[in-house]
Amino acid sequence: MSELKNSPIADFDWDSYEHGQVETGKTREELEKTYDESLNTIKNKDVIEGTVIAITNREVVVNIGYKSDGIIPVNEFRYNPELKVGDKVEVFIENQEDKKGQLILSHKKARATRSWDRVNEALENDEIIKGYIKCRTKGGMIVDVFGIEAFLPGSQIDVKPIRDYDVYVGKTMEFKVVKINQEFKNVVVSHKALIEAELEQQKKDIIAKLEKGQVLEGTVKNITSYGVFIDLGGVDGLIHITDLSWGRVNDPNEVVTLDQKLNVVILDFDDEKKRIALGLKQLQPHPWDALDPNLKVGDKVKGKVVVMADYGAFVEIAPGVEGLIHVSEMSWSQHLRSAQDFMKVGDEVEAVVLTLDRKERKMSLGIKQLKADPWENIEEKYPVNSKHTAKVRNFTNFGVFVELEEGVDGLIHISDLSWTKKIKHPSEFTQIGADIDVQVLEIDKENRRLSLGHKQLEENPWDVFETIFTVGSIHEGTIIEKVDKGAVIALPYGVEGFATPKHLIKEDGTQAQVDEKLNFKVIEFNKESKRIILSHSRIFEDEAKAEKAEAKKAAKKAKAEEAPVAAPAIEKTTLGDISELAALKEKLAKGEK
DSSP states (O other): OOOOOOOOOTTOOHHHHHTTBOTTSOBHHHHHHHHHHHSOOOOTTOEEEEEEEEEOSSEEEEEOSSSSOEEEEGGGGTTOTTOOTTOEEEEEEEESOOTTSOEEEEHHHHHHHHHHHHHHHHHHHTOEEEEEEEEEETTEEEEEETTEEEEEEGGGSOSSOOSOGGGGTTOEEEEEEEEEETTTTEEEEESHHHHHHHHHHHHHHHHHTOOTTOEEEEEEEEEOSSEEEEEOSSSEEEEEGGGSOSSOOSOGGGTOOTTOEEEEEEEEEETTTTEEEEESGGGSOOGGGGSOTTOOTTOEEEEEEEEEETTEEEEEEETTEEEEEEGGGSOSOOSOOOGGGTOOTTOEEEEEEEEEETTTTEEEEESGGGSOOTTTTHHHHSOTTOEEEEEEEEEETTEEEEEEETTEEEEEEGGGSOSSOOOSSGGGTOOTTOEEEEEEEEEETTTTEEEEESGGGSOOTHHHHHHHSOTTOEEEEEEEEEETTEEEEEOGGGOEEEEOGGGSBOTTSOBOOTTOEEEEEEEEEETTTTEEEEESHHHHHHHHHHHHHHHHHHHHHHHHHHSOOOOOOOOOOOHHHHHHHHHHHHHHHHHHO
16 A cells, blocks of 8 residues: 655644634534545445455455455455456445444455356357366366356366366366356356367468378377377377287287377378378388298298187287188088187187288188098098997987087988987987987098988887787877877887877767877888877777677577578469469450451
8 A cells, every 4th residue: 555645734723623623614524424425335235346455365455445445355366366456356245344343345246246147248259268276076177267166077178188187276277168058057168169279270280281101200199999199299190009000909008108209100181170190000111021931831830819700810920910710720620610619819829821912911821730631531430330429519300410529520310310209300309419329321521421320229129010010909009299180199119100080089989188098909000111000999990890790690690590491382273273374365365366
């Protein structure tokens, strides 16, 4: 505050002053009234503008043209660390005079009262405002703007990714209001928006000078799972993960580190979208160029599995030089399997070079070639009629596919599973993964298939059945299944027969049902087709016919025994008969005339 310097008045009338009068002739009360009227007229809860006249460590003294100066805590101005004496500030009249006669002001409340209008004006006018970063929050920071708590998203703090948000807490920065939710009184601000316009021009200038193949120095700005962003001095470029190294890269962190300076080559760029594709591996010679020139098809190589897929495995035999082992080259087996069944990433493997194209930089490998082809001597190891144990691999409607060893498959036809059972599907007989005994029936070396049988391991029981289930013989059986055309009947010795619906009618006229145990008569036996046709109704029908025939025969016999023996009839001609014949003869003779 400036010091007031007053010179004494020589002819001042002290007597009048002591009696409440001055040289103006006005009383003291009149002067006080005039003084009060010269001061600002204020009311509690008004917002007016004042001037900062003093700043201490704890308080800011503000003159609002009132009879006393107001005091405001200095922390209400922490958003504005550049506050100085003489600055104009808005204040809220808390109390014109407290118990100590002190004018109490609040800058915070003044800001809150006016802040909403100020924020909306800032958005409307695209105005740059100052704010104080109070603290961190989920996804960003809380900023004090005009006393309002605004949200600063983490992505809007700077154009480059932020690694440590805490360094911004307590800072005062410039912002632009980018969004306001009027309903919920939410405000979103951005610091990034202030520098983007300037950077945009810098990007245009840099991109205008770019050329494909140009080598530039850059700084690693950000590392992601798909690549590395490089700062080229105001514009960013991306090194895709595939352009970091000639070898396989699972994580870019294996190749580069944050803030690392390195040379990169420009592969491509887009003027409109400002996208720049960079390469790092292109500055190194291609490893295929250094591949052993003597390597040829048929040679054995060693390498490490770097990538797995269902169809095969990629093996790195030298840094940046890979060969594909297709799943079909992993085993002599013809079963469709996944490559993961044979190996995994990180495995060290030995393989044989199958194809080699240095121009296209492609190579195919195989591991099954390290073993002998089991079909080369198939006739010696699995001769016809030899017996073996196989593993069930798959089913079809017509049979079972089995594997005798890796690469040696065979088929058991459904008709060669059992001598006696009527099998509709192989799953009724065995299951996948189970062991099954087989006999080699036929060898197809060209198509790499064996025809196998299971029932051939046992004697054909139909030779015996032929003597037991003779036509006309009666056997007890149980109905185990009914179909549209009849029923399947289980007979002794594990054999099955078949009866049509008309042969399932019982003596009381009802139809026989599943699980009923009845006597059946064999009405047909076919050894070749292994078919037995049965009838239940034929039993009582034949009995009825036999009884009827027997009864008829007995009746005929009884009638013959009961009839008396009659003497031969001798007709005697009387005289009357003779005279009648003569008259008739005579009458006929007259008629002829």
